[in-house]
Amino acid sequence: MDNFNLLKNKIKTKSLSICIIGQGYIGLPLSLAFADCGFKVLGYDINEEKVQRLNKGISGIGTVSSSTIEKCIKDKKISFTSRIEDTKSCEIYIICVPTPLGKHREPDLRAVKDAYQQVANNLNKNDVVCLESTTYPGTTEELYQDYIYAKGLEAGEDVFVIFSPEREDPGNKKFSTTNIPKILGGVTQKCKEIGYQIYNSIIDEVVLVKDCRTAEMTKLLENVHRCVNIGLVNELKPLADIMDIDIYEVIKAAATKPFGFVPYYPGPGLGGHCIPIDPFYLSWKAKEYGMNTRFIELAGEINKFMPHYVVSKLIEVLNTQEKALKNSKILVVGISYKKNIDDIRESPAIEIINLLSKQFCQISVYDPIVNYLPNSIKKLTHQKIKVLSKEELKSYDGILIITDHDQIDYDMIKTNSKLIIDTRGRYEVATNIFRA
Numbered sequence: 001m002d003n004f005n006l007l008k009n010k011i012k013t014k015s016l017s018i019c020i021i022g023q024g025y026i027g028l029p030l031s032l033a034f035a036d037c038g039f040k041v042l043g044y045d046i047n048e049e050k051v052q053r054l055n056k057g058i059s060g061i062g063t064v065s066s067s068t069i070e071k072c073i074k075d076k077k078i079s080f081t082s083r084i085e086d087t088k089s090c091e092i093y094i095i096c097v098p099t100p101l102g103k104h105r106e107p108d109l110r111a112v113k114d115a116y117q118q119v120a121n122n123l124n125k126n127d128v129v130c131l132e133s134t135t136y137p138g139t140t141e142e143l144y145q146d147y148i149y150a151k152g153l154e155a156g157e158d159v160f161v162i163f164s165p166e167r168e169d170p171g172n173k174k175f176s177t178t179n180i181p182k183i184l185g186g187v188t189q190k191c192k193e194i195g196y197q198i199y200n201s202i203i204d205e206v207v208l209v210k211d212c213r214t215a216e217m218t219k220l221l222e223n224v225h226r227c228v229n230i231g232l233v234n235e236l237k238p239l240a241d242i243m244d245i246d247i248y249e250v251i252k253a254a255a256t257k258p259f260g261f262v263p264y265y266p267g268p269g270l271g272g273h274c275i276p277i278d279p280f281y282l283s284w285k286a287k288e289y290g291m292n293t294r295f296i297e298l299a300g301e302i303n304k305f306m307p308h309y310v311v312s313k314l315i316e317v318l319n320t321q322e323k324a325l326k327n328s329k330i331l332v333v334g335i336s337y338k339k340n341i342d343d344i345r346e347s348p349a350i351e352i353i354n355l356l357s358k359q360f361c362q363i364s365v366y367d368p369i370v371n372y373l374p375n376s377i378k379k380l381t382h383q384k385i386k387v388l389s390k391e392e393l394k395s396y397d398g399i400l401i402i403t404d405h406d407q408i409d410y411d412m413i414k415t416n417s418k419l420i421i422d423t424r425g426r427y428e429v430a431t432n433i434f435r436a
């Protein structure tokens with residue numbers, strides 16, 4: 001049996017070990033999905049503390065249960081390491097590391113390149129390398145040329161090189177790693193076939209596309225679509241407000257159209273490690289072709305302005321009550337980047353707290369899901385309250401609903417607050433309730 005069919009057979013019998021590089025919101029659920037279907041999985045992460053915690057079966061990610069990890073460890077299906085030399089014996093490498101933006105909003109592929117370099121150093125004939133991190137079209141081809149082909153290993157013959165973008169919606173109980181269709185492209189047709197077999201072991205639907213560039217672009221279109229449409233409703237929110245129109249009622253009414261309309265909702269800004277970031281990988285790459293992506297840039301400007309709009313609205317409303325924001329007591333309700341999760345990365349709440357701190361008001365925070373406040377926020381806030389009480393609520397000059405976790409008691413807040421700035425459409429507009 002030739003190498004290619006031997007590899008296909010080993011995938012089919014799950015007699016291969018998979019190394020998943022990056023044990024975050026994407027890598028950890030993926031590791032557990034492969035372990036659960038019978039592969040031997042080694043979860044690699046550079047963070048030693050995280051690896052020690054994972055080897056004790058402690059998740060640290062709100063959307064992944066510790067009991068699931070404990071079971072996989074007990075069944076000897078998975079282990080975790082921060083020593084790259086431990087990954088040498090693996091045959092399939094899947095890279096799920098962050099792709100942030102640099103300080104000039106340019107792609108920062110350092111984590112991806114480090115991972116690729118480490119994998120290439122350990123790569124043997126018939127091994128497989130897959131990148132899942134969101135990036136600009138052409139990245140996988142560049143990495144293959146620089147780190148693998150440069151070593152004399154040819155894709156589709158000696159090794160198999162794939163791009164299959166992650167698709168997770170943290171906090172979404174309806175969709176998980178195994179039932180979200182997976183896009184997949186390869187450097188060659190044989191790479192695609194191998195990739196299809198690997199992912200089809202755990203995912204119901206694997207959607208093959210022409211090549212890696214197509215797969216990379218598909219993922220970016222998904223996130224650009226969200227970024228631009230959220231930017232659209234964020235632009236319309238202040239307009240509707242000044243026209244004395246309830247934008248949430250308008251969107252709800254428009255959503256009754258059974259075709260040709262997808263509802264998006266205005267918010268206090270755009271958070272998370274994807275939507276505010278990924279589109280700018282494409283706008284950066286477009287410039288190399290002499291093209292501008294004006295929708296992406298404009299949506300970015302609008303979304304980035306929203307925290308300023310929220311604070312200016314608070315100042316405006318306090319003024320009508322002949323109060324200054326300075327020395328006022330303000331409560332920020334909800335600080336994660338979206339509701340019902342504990343992740344505060346790129347959260348607009350952080351930007352709003354920074355802006356409020358420059359107005360010399362006293363800032364308190366309430367978030368029943370986020371247990372940890374980074375020092376950068378701790379030093380700007382007076383306190384993080386654990387339980388809402390009537391007395392506590394009455395003591396504030398203004399309350400900002402920033403992240404509207406479902407478990408929050410909105411009736412209690414409404415009944416006991418002097419002033420509410422609602423950035424999520426939780427309330428109808430009222431004498432003490434304003435939209436921003």
Ligand code: SAJ
Pocket residue numbers: 134166167168169170222223226230263264265266267268269270271272273274275337338339
């Ligand atoms: N947001 C709005 N209005 C909306 C929807 C979202 O203001 O109508 C805000 C959220 O509050 C949040 C940000 O946008 O701050 C991002 O929200 P998101 O729902 O896109 O959440 P992410 O970034 O965790 O996950 C997204 C995925 N979400 C959905 O498809 C619903 C998906 O786009 C990607 O699979 C994922 O990013 C990723 O990993 O790229």
